[in-house]
Amino acid sequence: MAIIEVKNLKKKYGPPAGGLTAVDNISFEVNEGEVFGILGPNGAGKTTTLEMIEGLKGITSGQAFLDGHDVSKDTRTVKSLIGVQLQSSSFFEGLNLLELLETFGALYNRKVDAMELLREVQLEEKAKSQHKELSGGQKQRFSIAAALVNDPKVLFLDEPTTGLDPQARRNLWELITEINKKGKTVVLTTHYMDEAEILCDRIAVMDHAHIIALDTTQNLLKLPGLSTSIHFLVDKPLDIEQLKAITGVTSVQSEDHTYRLTTDNSEATLSDLFKLSREAGVKLVDLQLHQPTLEDVFLKLTGHGLRD
Amino acid sequence: MFTLWKLTVVAIKMFVRNKQAMYFTFFFPIFLMVVLGLINFDSATKFDVGIVLNAPPSAQTKQFIEGIKQVPVFEIHEGIESEERKALQDDKRAAVFIIPADLIPGPSEIKVLANANEPAESAAAVNIISGMLDKTALTLSGGANHFTVNKEEINSHHLKYIDFLLPGLVALSIMQMTIFTVAFLFVTFKEKGILKRMIATPMRPSTFVLSNVIVRLLITLIQTAIFISIAVIFFNVQIIGSYWLIALIAILGSLMFLGLGFAISGMASTVESVPVFANLIAFPMLFLGGTFFAIESFPTWLMNIAKYLPLTFLSHSMREVMTKGASFAQISTDIWWMIGWAIILVILANWTFSFEEKRQ
Ligand SMILES: Nc1ncnc2c1ncn2[C@@H]1O[C@H](COP(=O)(O)OP(=O)(O)OP(=O)(O)O)[C@@H](O)[C@H]1O
Numbered sequence: 001m002a003i004i005e006v007k008n009l010k011k012k013y014g015p016p017a018g019g020l021t022a023v024d025n026i027s028f029e030v031n032e033g034e035v036f037g038i039l040g041p042n043g044a045g046k047t048t049t050l051e052m053i054e055g056l057k058g059i060t061s062g063q064a065f066l067d068g069h070d071v072s073k074d075t076r077t078v079k080s081l082i083g084v085q086l087q088s089s090s091f092f093e094g095l096n097l098l099e100l101l102e103t104f105g106a107l108y109n110r111k112v113d114a115m116e117l118l119r120e121v122q123l124e125e126k127a128k129s130q131h132k133e134l135s136g137g138q139k140q141r142f143s144i145a146a147a148l149v150n151d152p153k154v155l156f157l158d159e160p161t162t163g164l165d166p167q168a169r170r171n172l173w174e175l176i177t178e179i180n181k182k183g184k185t186v187v188l189t190t191h192y193m194d195e196a197e198i199l200c201d202r203i204a205v206m207d208h209a210h211i212i213a214l215d216t217t218q219n220l221l222k223l224p225g226l227s228t229s230i231h232f233l234v235d236k237p238l239d240i241e242q243l244k245a246i247t248g249v250t251s252v253q254s255e256d257h258t259y260r261l262t263t264d265n266s267e268a269t270l271s272d273l274f275k276l277s278r279e280a281g282v283k284l285v286d287l288q289l290h291q292p293t294l295e296d297v298f299l300k301l302t303g304h305g306l307r308d
Numbered sequence: 309m310f311t312l313w314k315l316t317v318v319a320i321k322m323f324v325r326n327k328q329a330m331y332f333t334f335f336f337p338i339f340l341m342v343v344l345g346l347i348n349f350d351s352a353t354k355f356d357v358g359i360v361l362n363a364p365p366s367a368q369t370k371q372f373i374e375g376i377k378q379v380p381v382f383e384i385h386e387g388i389e390s391e392e393r394k395a396l397q398d399d400k401r402a403a404v405f406i407i408p409a410d411l412i413p414g415p416s417e418i419k420v421l422a423n424a425n426e427p428a429e430s431a432a433a434v435n436i437i438s439g440m441l442d443k444t445a446l447t448l449s450g451g452a453n454h455f456t457v458n459k460e461e462i463n464s465h466h467l468k469y470i471d472f473l474l475p476g477l478v479a480l481s482i483m484q485m486t487i488f489t490v491a492f493l494f495v496t497f498k499e500k501g502i503l504k505r506m507i508a509t510p511m512r513p514s515t516f517v518l519s520n521v522i523v524r525l526l527i528t529l530i531q532t533a534i535f536i537s538i539a540v541i542f543f544n545v546q547i548i549g550s551y552w553l554i555a556l557i558a559i560l561g562s563l564m565f566l567g568l569g570f571a572i573s574g575m576a577s578t579v580e581s582v583p584v585f586a587n588l589i590a591f592p593m594l595f596l597g598g599t600f601f602a603i604e605s606f607p608t609w610l611m612n613i614a615k616y617l618p619l620t621f622l623s624h625s626m627r628e629v630m631t632k633g634a635s636f637a638q639i640s641t642d643i644w645w646m647i648g649w650a651i652i653l654v655i656l657a658n659w660t661f662s663f664e665e666k667r668q
């Protein structure tokens with residue numbers, strides 16, 4: 001069931017910004033309980049899209065519904081149903097984490113168990129600290145806690161792991177997965193392919209204000225034209241023509257004793273390759289398989305890399 | 309209601325924990341008052357003493373007056389009674405002595421008009437003159453009859469500099485506190501994305517603004533009460549007018565400057581530009597708003613500008629009530645002007661300040 005429906009959503013920034021169209025006529029749905037990712041380079045329009053759905057930015061044209069409520073009409077209802085982590089946000093100074101969460105609860109007209117929330121994001125020992133005393137990863141975890149004070153149906157996370165070290169990122173991925181397991185729908189944006197692959201059930205790829213692909217992660221990786229590459233070393237040379245004849249192989253490159261095959265059917269290619277090497281009495285050393293990544297998907301779709 | 313209550317409590321906590329805000333709200337004005345109060349601008353090295361003769365004096369009397377003129381601490385003013393009484397009322401005399409034309413021990417009576425506002429000075433003058441009379445009496449009559457000194461206290465209200473300063477300082481502190489704490493807070497919130505984070509919740513922006521307004525009004529009252537207490541306890545300042553009226557004026561002044569604070573919050577896009585805007589507006593008022601100097605002492609053209617400044621109405625009405633006990637009716641012009649300014653500034657604030665990012 002769709003908890004978010006976006007129909008022909010468009011955002012044009014006013015004349016001072018040169019009449020820039022940041023989001024151009026996009027439509028998609030987010031299903032209840034899934035982790036939905038919006039992947040795209042800087043300036044693609046990810047934040048703008050999220051903020052229109054969150055009721056923070058005016059919609060130029062089109063509609064967005066959250067749990068059946070029109071976000072531009074029932075804005076306050078929508079806001080009470082969602083939890084928001086902004087791309088960059090800080091909190092009041094002079095209050096400790098417990099006080100901050102209680103204050104946020106009050107904004108929803110709720111009393112909250114702030115300690116329990118801090119425990120959920122593993123920050124209970126920082127309860128009496130100020131927000132500015134937290135590390136980058138702790139800050140992100142705290143802002144997720146703040147986004148959970150109203151027990152939201154949908155959690156929006158705008159680039160939750162940007163700028164974090166690998167350890168802190170993994171930590172946050174676990175947290176997001178846990179929250180999702182408790183039944184909350186999560187919508188996140190990211191520039192990181194690995195993050196999208198690990199976390200997201202479905203991904204919308206955004207570039208220049210448009211959604212250029214939307215599918216499950218697995219399907220995106222099976223996009224026609226994407227190939228797996230196989231690298232290996234040999235003790236004796238192999239016949240290039242024979243390699244080219246292997247099922248699925250699309251290209252062969254060789255240099256000294258190193259070979260690189262690309263294939264659109266990795267299982268078949270591998271089994272044929274092993275058979276060939278056994279028959280030829282050639283030993284394959286250091287065999288490596290490179291699965292296509294979302295990076296490749298992106299490159300394939302747009303003709304340019306994610307960070308150009 | 310819960311939201312408003314909680315936000316108000318939070319705003320109080322943030323204010324109290326903000327060292328800078330506390331310093332400028334309480335410690336600096338108190339420091340200023342103590343320093344300016346301790347410098348005694350009023351202290352004169354001589355006592356002004358008035359002498360009135362209602363008829364041409366006898367030789368003896370003349371001699372006596374010459375004797376008085378020799379007293380080094382006296383600044384003698386001779387004049388007719390009505391003028392000297394007036395001078396006394398205006399605090400230009402510590403005491404006035406009305407001396408009979410013919411100074412005869414026994415029946416003669418010197419009348420002393422003592423200024424109750426300068427009890428030490430007038431008592432000293434009376435003592436010195438009594439001593440001189442006693443000597444005169446001794447040489448004249450062998451000590452049997454003394455001149456009697458008939459002392460009459462004149463109770464004109466005396467305005468020292470601290471009396472003048474206190475209402476102005478209260479007004480100035482209200483202005484500084486409201487403008488700066490509001491503008492710094494809201495521009496910081498805007499710049500750091502805190503306002504945006506807040507409007508991602510169902511809270512109404514007006515609730516947040518209201519909680520901050522309530523807190524500023526409370527602080528205004530506390531501030532005013534503290535300054536008045538210090539002035540009364542340590543500097544002997546007398547508050548003549550109604551405390552209720554003082555509270556009303558303080559709140560009205562605070563509302564006016566809250567409007568200005570929010571207007572500045574809307575205009576300044578970075579925290580660094582807050583002091584620029586605030587000082588551009590507040591600094592001239594610091595000098596022209598009647599805090600340290602009476603605006604009547606300015607050149608006419610400057611006075612014509614100064615008298616319409618928001619701070620001028622606040623410090624003027626505050627001063628009228630504190631030092632002269634003015635009633636509501638007597639300061640109603642100031643009140644109406646403050647209401648007018650408050651309306652203008654709130655409209656301006658509404659126009660410049662918004663929770664949303666601009667031009668969405
Ligand atoms: N308030 C604004 N006024 C004018 N233009 C804006 C505004 N906010 C964003 N833009 C422009 O809209 C486009 C999309 O911005 P958006 O923030 O949605 O991108 P994004 O995909 O979130 O990028 P990033 O990965 O850097 O966060 C950009 O070209 C940006 O410059």
Ligand SMILES: [Mg+2]
Pocket residue numbers: 046047048087158
């Ligand atoms: Mg963004």
